[in-house]
Every structure is written in C-alpha cells, then in structure tokens.
Amino acid sequence: MNSISANLNIMIKASEKASKILIRDFGEIENLQVKKKGPHDFVTNSDLKVEKTIIDELKKARPNYSIISEEKGIEINKDKNNIWLIDPIDGTINFLHGIPHFAISIALKSHDEIVSGLVFDPIKNEMFFAEKENGAFFNNHRIKVSKKNELNNCLFVTGGKIKNELDLTYRKSGCAALDMAYVAAGRYDGYFQNDLNLWDIAAGIILIKEAGGVLNEINLSIIKNIKIIASSTDINSKLLEKLNNF
Numbered sequence: 001m002n003s004i005s006a007n008l009n010i011m012i013k014a015s016e017k018a019s020k021i022l023i024r025d026f027g028e029i030e031n032l033q034v035k036k037k038g039p040h041d042f043v044t045n046s047d048l049k050v051e052k053t054i055i056d057e058l059k060k061a062r063p064n065y066s067i068i069s070e071e072k073g074i075e076i077n078k079d080k081n082n083i084w085l086i087d088p089i090d091g092t093i094n095f096l097h098g099i100p101h102f103a104i105s106i107a108l109k110s111h112d113e114i115v116s117g118l119v120f121d122p123i124k125n126e127m128f129f130a131e132k133e134n135g136a137f138f139n140n141h142r143i144k145v146s147k148k149n150e151l152n153n154c155l156f157v158t159g160g161k162i163k164n165e166l167d168l169t170y171r172k173s174g175c176a177a178l179d180m181a182y183v184a185a186g187r188y189d190g191y192f193q194n195d196l197n198l199w200d201i202a203a204g205i206i207l208i209k210e211a212g213g214v215l216n217e218i219n220l221s222i223i224k225n226i227k228i229i230a231s232s233t234d235i236n237s238k239l240l241e242k243l244n245n246f
Helices: 006-032 038-061 092-096 176-184 198-210 233-242
Strands: 065-069 073-075 079-090 103-110 113-121 126-131 135-138 141-143 156-158 170-172 190-196 213-215 226-232
Touching: 006 038, 006 092, 006 103, 006 113, 006 126, 038 065, 038 079, 038 092, 038 103, 065 198, 079 092, 079 176, 079 198, 103 176, 103 198, 113 176, 113 198, 126 176, 126 198, 135 176, 135 198, 156 176, 176 190, 176 198, 176 226, 190 198, 190 233, 198 213, 198 226, 213 233, 226 233
Parallel strands: 065 079, 156 170, 156 190
Antiparallel strands: 065 073, 079 103, 103 113, 113 126, 126 135, 135 141, 190 226, 213 226
C-alpha cells in the first residue's frame, strides 16, 4: 500500500487509544443489564469518554483544526477549512444490548470534501480506512466494492424506518459506519438510508468512493437529515430503480 498521511496516522492512533475504553466498557455491559438505571447512562458515559479521548488525541496533534462530533457538537477553531468529524460509538443500541457490532468513525473534511476517513470496529479488530486518491483499505489490504451485477445475487443493507416493502434482499445492522465500510469491502453490495447525520457517514463516503463505488450527491455543509444510496457502479442503476420511491 502507499504510505499513509500524517493526518490518517493521527486518526488511527486516536481510534486505537479510544477503543481500549470501548472494549473495557463493552465487557461491563453484561453486568449492568440487571440494574434498572444502569445501561443507558453507562452508554452515554462511554460515548463521552471515548469522544473526549479521540478529541484530546486529535487536538494534541492538530490544535487548530475545527471539530464536529456527535456529543459535543460543533467547535470552530482557528482553522475553519479542516474539520474533524467524529462519531465515538456508531451503533450505540447494539452496544447497549451487548451486541458486538459498533464502531468508532473519524473523518477529515478539508475545503468541503472528505479527504480521509476511518471506521474501526474494536471488538472484531477490523479497521477500514481511505484517503483521497490513495485507495481504501481493510486491515492494510486494498479493498474494492463488489462486482455483482444481478440484483438476485446481491445483499443490501439499510437502517432507520422503511415505509414500503422493498423487493430486495437486505439486512438492518444498526451501525451506519460499518454498513458503509462493508459496502466498500464488498461484503454488502449496496447501502441506502434516510435521516443520517454527517458524522455517521463521513468516513463511509470516502471509503466507498476510494473502493470504486458510487454515491448520490451529498451536500457536506448539511449536518443532519442526509440521505444516502451507495453501491458498486455495476448494480447502481438497478438499485436506484428498485428504490425510486425511497
């Protein structure tokens, strides 16, 4: 693989440090299920601890960059052109129920485009990352979107509420960041969802693009209510046809 940038290196280090908290806290979840008040407050607390660790690490290296993160919101610093987008635990409901399918997501938006992104699943120790014009990787191996071109052979993924029954084989995993990473890695053939937040999907956007996939136009200056339809180029038009009223 090509060498990674200093910024991506910083992101990887921050996510690895924060993941230690997540792994430890996830191990505690089982014991909490018995307490009435326990789990929900505990997850919020985990979210905040993980987010603080990530932000502290990123700030140490890049004190002037601005930040948009799920819990803390928007922090505009000296450098308004470079913005970290952070989701400390994407898939908190899974986390809360002791289901090992959640991830840390960090992306860097520079001059209104996502230039690097990382999705790290600490429990499975799976790291997906991508940089502009440098490809997408899973645990240091190059990844590409799937090559399937028959809908019948495809598996898609979605989240949130779906109004109409869809004539597609799809799953709901409860973690948008991993859904997009899995599309980039060719595990899922496509992903579609409404009402997303930018921090859920920022890293996924560059992962899919760099893995050779396609997405609908996304306005990166909007933070909420984002709609995404992403897939390989081969299947995209067929998927869009099925989703024409999505």
